[in-house]
Amino acid sequence: MSSYTKKKIISVVAPVISGLGVHKLFAPGYAGLGQVLTFHRVLPKDNKDRIHNHLSLEISPEQLEATIAFYKKEGYTFVSLDQVYDLLQKGATNTKFVAFTFDDGYIDNYTVAYPILKAHNIPFTIYITTNFPDYRAVLWWYLLEDAVLNRSSIEFTWQGVEHKYTCDTKASKESTFDEIRTVINQSFRVNDYKTLLKGVFQKTEIQLYEYSKKLVLSWEDIRTLSADPLCTIGAHTVNHYPLSQLEKEKLQYEIEESKHRIEKQIVDSVEHFAYPFGKPTESSIREFEMVKNLGFKTGVTTRIGNIFAQHRYKTECLPRISVNRVTTEDVLYLQSSGMLPFIVHRGKKVITN
Ligand SMILES: [Zn+2]
Structure with a gap:
């Protein structure tokens, strides 16, 4: 729950x-x-x-x-x-x-x-x-919300594992948000953590910071x-x-x-x-x-x-x-x-x- x-x-x-x-x-x-x-x-x-x-x-x-x-x-x-x-x-x-x-x-x-x-x-x-x-902070939780709301599926590969989420309904958007958030939270110590974020959000390093000044x-x-x-x-x-x-x-x-x-x-x-x-x-x-x-x-x-x-x-x-x-x-x-x-x-x- x-x-x-x-x-x-x-x-x-x-x-x-x-x-x-x-x-x-x-x-x-x-x-x-x-x-x-x-x-x-x-x-x-x-x-x-x-x-x-x-x-x-x-x-x-x-x-x-x-x-x-x-x-x-x-x-x-x-x-x-x-x-x-x-x-x-x-x-x-x-x-x-x-x-x-x-x-x-x-x-x-x-x-x-x-x-x-x-x-x-x-x-x-x-x-x-x-x-x-x-x-210097990537406010990835807002990027994640955007991604889940705007896309019907999210795919990325992280540490050799393929992740695939369908998020085309309200319920699946909620669960996808929770699941990807868990993946990101568990990966923060890894050196190429930004590679994960770039992969999940399909953004360049600069674009990862787009919420920083705004919020x-x-x-x-x-x-x-x-x-x-x-x-x-x-x-x-x-x-x-x-x-x-x-x-x-x-x-x-x-x-x-x-x-x-x-x-x-x-x-x-x-x-x-x-x-x-x-x-x-x-x-x-x-x-x-x-x-x-x-x-x-x-x-x-x-x-x-x-x-x-x-x-x-x-x-x-x-x-x-x-x-x-x-x-x-x-x-x-x-x-x-x-x-x-x-x-x-x-x-x-x-x-x-
Ligand atoms: Zn806090």
Whole structure:
């Protein structure tokens, strides 16, 4: 089952559960001190065909407004990550906070989300993958979406194996997107990885970068944002690799170099980190230790969860709540009460591996 399907099922079941008030039973023990929310892109809806599993990380400006309205209505205080860290160090036990974070460094964080957050005076963090503003990242997931939507079949040979996909229906386009994404993700360490991308997309090396400037924040944008006290700039590695697959030296480079590159550009210290992908298979104990040892105040994963006082000594692996296209108000109730994290982690509050 794709992650989009799972999210969709939760959004269908959520109104029934929240209507019955079941989630309220979890809140006293599992709502915790608050939440850190994960966003990616914020874009107005359009009528173009899209791949659902890819689209799900984008939300509309209206949905961002609705999320803000939800947390205001529920009496949460909007805080920065420095404040999350300070609250934990002070041993806060009785608070209700929410922190907004955006991953990767997309341009719409500045052009669409920022005016909304500014109007509501909401602190937020953007985690930058430094190859984005350096225009050295191939945003292959957008190329893949284009290829799957525009073609009826995709064929390529990789490491002596012929790959052939038919994508002439809506369902086969969805599955082809998932299957080729897996092939690409599993091949990123191979030296001629770009050969694979050129083969899949039938593009020249230069054309592989066609989305780079269009979709990402420039260093100039990042400097403008960081000049606003509402905005915190965090690090999200240089290349956005799944960190657990890297050798130790490469791992350290990815984390340290992204911190240094951002600090050079914004002339401020970078003290917050987000693990790329952030699931247990992509970052775990070794990565958490390194982020802590390199002096970051916080590191955030994509494990679902609320923040508890017990996170005071584990700020290098804070869980988050993802806000995606199917995150309705009912889903937010299930997440913020701690009910969904309780089910996923079987009651465990602090996930350290
Ligand atoms: Zn990311």
